[in-house]
Amino acid sequence: MTKLNFKYLYNKISKSLKNNSWIKKQGMNKEYISLHIDSLEFNKKLSKMIVNQDFSAKSTLQLCKGLLESIYPIKSEKECLEEIYTYSLNKTFPHTNKIKNDSNLNICAEVFLKVFCIINDFEKNCNGSSFKSKYPLKFLKDEEIEALERPQEYKKFLSNFKKDYIYEMMKLSEEVMGFNTLDHVCGVHYLCVHIGRQLKKVGIPIDLGRVSGAGAGHDIGKYGCTGEDLKRVPHLHYYYTDQWFKRYNIPYIGNIAMNHSTWDLEVENLSLESLILIYSDFRVKNMETPSGYKMHIYSLEDSFYVILNKLENLDEKKKKRYSAVYSKLKDFEDYILSLNINVDPNKNMFNRYFPLNNTEYSLMQGEEITNNLKNISIYHSIYLMHQLRDEISLETILDSARSEKDWKDLREYIRVLQEYSTYLTQKQKKQTLKFLFENLTHPEDDIRKHCAELIGKLIAILDESYMKEIPSNVELPNAEINSLDVLREYLKAMLSPPSNMIYINKFNLGYSTPTMIDSLFKYCKESSLEDYRKIILNHFDHKKYKNVDVQLFLLDTAKYIPIDFSSEYTNSLWDFIFNILKKRNQALRLGALKTLNLLAQEDLPLDIKSKIEDYLNSSSINKKYITENLLKLKLAKNLNMKSLCCSLEEHININKKLATEIFLSNLKSNTSWIKKHIQIDLLLKYAKENPSSFAMHTVIHFSNLLKVSDIESVRSKAGNAILELMPYLSLAERNEIAIELLRGLEIEGNRFTEYIPTYAGQVILWLQPIELDEIIQDLTIKFKKSNTNLKCLLLKTIGITISNY
Structure with missing residues (x-):
């Protein structure tokens, strides 16, 4: 088996280094490369790496030492790895500006990174004991990529991720700087794709390209922090992650990758891809062991306490906020568990899933009903967010709305x-x-x-x-x-x-x-x-x-x-x-x-x-x-x-004849809407001054305005005036007005009826208990017999009544 592995790995390195276009670009010749990689020393070192499963940057440098030394003098392995790391970091984030202006060093780094990339790809498939081998960062399969709705963005991400040697740069950082961020990225990506693939099997709408791309790229920004920014990496790395994705015009994956903080859960609605990333990122954390910190995939509950103990400036208010966002993750986990999704990356995916439409709601009781209603809500939110995933999908929704006849x-x-x-x-x-x-x-x-x-x-x-x-020295450009x-x-x-x-x-x-x-x-x-x-x-x-x-x-x-x-x-x-x-x-x-x-x-x-x-x-x-x-x-x-005031008051005395003229004027279409507003105020004033003889007549008039006026503001003004006059009516009159408004709900077309529940729902509250019970009984019967539109209006009316009770 070792011989097969050796042959496979050697052929990959040989083919890659002897690529004509690459050799020409680096200014090297094929004979020189062959001389070194065909040597006994190179073969022995490569075989030793496979046997020992040592795929570190240090071992790779020792493997390539003979090839590199004649290009760029290696004074010490440590110094050389640091220089190569700086070079790779500069490819990803040019603003770091630490790179030496030395063309030989550039060639040396390119040769090393090319070999290191092949070594790392081999490590992902060797079933080793390292975290990177156990949870390898393997991107989507070709058939999965082609099955994506719009695969171009994911392909662009893969191309630039590999071109910038992001994986190699992260691994070099671990050996040069001592940061194990790559282990975290591997764990998060593995868990994201593990859950994402299962959800796709269930039939949940999901973009696996965004899940994979965001999982692999969510912490790229940590390497963009330099100087004073290094003290604020947990806060600033979102900005630098965003900058990398924007540089290569990868907006949708970039938006998910940037917004992966636990606090981003405070946003009311998030896409499924965002939820998976935040959930996975939440669970993959360092664990303190006798030999130092090691990356570990915790359960959701255990991870809650791990993060809680690390929060800055923790007080009761922040703890409450944190508990609220955790509860959202818990709801999400409960939802995917209800579909029989396996959230343990160490276990194989299940073969049997339980889609929501197979749930027997009629047989449920108590808390089970609440939990399943929660699951339905999450499903609908996920489905709708999928519909709003980009401009093309939104335009499809808007076109459907434009053609809607109902x-x-x-x-x-x-x-x-x-x-x-x-x-x-x-x-x-x-x-x-x-x-x-x-x-x-x-x-x-x-x-x-x-x-x-x-x-x-x-x-x-x-x-x-x-x-x-954002960093203190950065000014955001105008949109x-x-x-x-x-x-x-x-x-x-x-x-x-x-x-x-x-x-x-x-x-x-x-x-x-x-x-x-x-x-x-x-x-x-x-x-x-x-x-x-x-x-x-x-x-x-x-x-x-x-x-x-x-x-x-x-x-x-x-x-x-x-x-x-x-x-x-x-x-x-x-x-x-x-x-x-x-x-x-x-x-x-x-x-x-x-x-x-x-x-x-x-x-x-x-x-x-x-x-x-x-x-x-x-x-x-x-x-x-x-x-x-x-x-x-x-x-x-x-x-x-x-x-x-005294002079004006003498000229606004309303009599019954004038009030009748105003009633008539208000129902005329050629009367200005602004004039109707003032005339409603006049009638309201007169009705309050003469409640016994005029209040009921006025309320009936306002009820007619509410039901037939062409102008929405006139209807709203009349509706509010009805509510103001309710205390001035007798008990029998109040009951009559309530029935009149409820009958108004049966008018054809929502143009007028849409506004009636707001006022009918409040008018009902002025009734005596006996009449209120009769109205409720009447509504119950009406609800059973009515069409869908009337049912909606009745429910809205009842909702208004309850909210104002």
């Missing part, structure tokens, strides 16, 4: 995108933004609203903040795509659509702007707030936008902007509002007054306060414009203008 399913697509939006890459966020923008002209306004909210969120989280620690440019792009598209677009689509785009801006500031980072504010306030220019609708949309947007009154950019907002107040169009004046009322609740600058007072004192009070008078009254109260 709007209920489209809503679910959008909800999924919202739930998993934080995991998307920057390019995927851009893809998603395009899809969401397309749906801002959708006929269903709840879909438009949801899309606008998600556009704001995606813009706010578009900039990829570097989550890992190709930034959220400021994207915000400018979408604001322009929403407020200045093409002239050939139909009116309703133009209206829907502009109407979505306030919702988008509200969401943007909810999710934006503190550091970006000022830049966003400047961009948005630049649009408040009455000369730029002449369209009445757009001016109203801007006024509605203003209430969501966190105003800094000391900023010069705020002047454009004030100029815009005061210019609108001079307009003859009443809807515009109402919008401007409504915005001023919201801004006046803050500590206004004195000059602005004086300007508002001058306007209120100089503007005429017209009895016909009762909605305008109401807003002026609120503004005067905010500014403590007592004399003006």
